[in-house]
Amino acid sequence: MTDTRNFFTDCIMTWDRVKNSRAMPWKGEKDPYRIWLSEIILQQTRVEQGWPYYERFIAAYPTVTHLAAATDEEVFRLWQGLGYYARCKNMLAAARTIAGTHKGRFPQTYEGIAALKGVGAYTAAAIASFAFNLPHAVLDGNVYRVLARYFGIDTPTDTTAGKKLFTQLAGEVLHLRQPGIYNQAIMDFGAVVCKPQQPLCQGCPLAARCQAFQQGLTDLVPVKSKKLVIRKRYFNYLLLRKKGLLFIRKRTEKDIWENLHEFVLIETPAPAADEIVLQSPLFQRLMGRHAYKITAPAVEIKQQLTHQTIHARFLQLSVPAAFNMPEGYLQVTEEQLKNYAFPKIIVDYLQR
Ligand code: SF4
Known part of the structure; x- marks a missing residue:
């Protein structure tokens, strides 16, 4: 078994030295702040999409102290369009911990790095090994796949037993x-x-000892126990316009897009026509006795998130000068919208 493991490690290192031409912009980076920033930005984001953001963040905040001193609004604006906004919130919290508790010095131990908000086992191992050459193994989807196939492991990767087994291996x-x-x-x-599909087994240096290849199981491992369930949500956004001013609010609920802004939202369990939305108890309560008028036909936009499909419908209405919204809403001009961070679906709508 030790032989099989040594063979594996040697093959990976030799392949890297001789054959690996995969160019990644952060390769060779040693600054833990930059590695951390790139890892957070690239979690669940493609390199081509995330990299321009990384460069903008480094230009705006060259050190963790600069990032920690920025306002939430500024940072969320810069993050806008990347999605998974909890990452941004945790990143800011971690930057402030480093600037405060650690006096601006990035933690240099695995435990210190892992204690930062938003840093899981994978990110901590990546920073610890890339920046400080500490012996901690990363475990991401690619690593699970290579290990599962080479060692022929059919324990589901998304179970406690699977995580333990793969972490140890x-x-x-x-x-x-x-x-x-x-x-x-x-x-x-x-x-x-x-690769997930059509791995290049012919010519793979591990092929001679790869269990999945030898047994024709490459399509069957790694195994997952759960299927991804995608929830459909129907967001009806109302752009209430009062003498050129629009009402927006910050999302504060523990839900997607926390801390981003939005228009008046009425969520319905199914697609809803204008009349249904306008007769909803929430809208009726907001409007009271005030009159309103639809000023443009509704626009529909769909956005696919990892676990949810958002079907958004934007409807513009004019409301009278005497109308007021409850606490929590801001009145802004169209020009001022650019000062607030919005979910991508709203940015897409505004750009139309
Ligand atoms: S032989 Fe195929 S399945 Fe096995 S490690 Fe190589 S590419 Fe992956």
């Missing part, structure tokens, strides 16, 4: 002298050679 095959290089290499190997 990932640590056992880690290259202890060059953990940073090895971690990047195995992720690249999973992305380039041992």
Whole structure:
């Protein structure tokens, strides 16, 4: 077994040295702040989409102290369009912890890094190994796949038992002298050679000892126990316009897009026509006895998130000068909208 593991590690390192031409903009980066920022931005985001954001963040906040001193609104504006806004909120909290508790110095131990808000086991191992050459193995989708196939493991990766088993195995095959290089290499190997579909088994240096390849199981591992359930949501946005001013509010609920702004929202359990939305108890309560007028036909936009499909419908209405919204709403001009961070679906609508 030790042989099989050593063979695995040696093959990954040799493949990296001789064959790996995958260019990644952060390769070789040693500054923990920059590594952390790139890892947070690239969580669940494609490199091509996330990288321009990374560059804008580094230009605006060259050090963690600069980021910590920025206002929430500024940072959320810069993040706008990246999605998964909890990442942005946690990133700011972590930056402020580093600037305050750690006096601006990035933690240099795995435990110190892992204690930062929004930093999970994968990100902590990536920063610890890339920046400080600490022997901690990364475990992301690519690594799970390569390990599951090579060692022929059919324990589901999304179970407690699976996580424990793969964590232990990932640590056992880690290259202890060059953990940073090895971690990047195995992720690249999973992305380039041992791909989810049609892995390049012919010519793969691991093929001779790869259990999945030898047994014709590459399509069956890794195994997941749960299927992703996607929830459909119907957001009816009302743009209430009072003498050129629009009403917006900050989302404060524990839900998607927390801390971003939006127009008046009436969520319905199914697609709803104008009349249904306008007769909803929430809208009736808001309007009271005030008259209103639809000023433009509704516009529909759909956005796919990982676990939810958002079907948004935007309807413009004019309301009288005497109308007022409850506390929590702001009145802004169209020009002022650019000072607030909005979910991508609203930005798309405004850009139309
Ligand atoms: S032989 Fe195929 S399945 Fe096995 S590690 Fe190589 S690419 Fe992956």
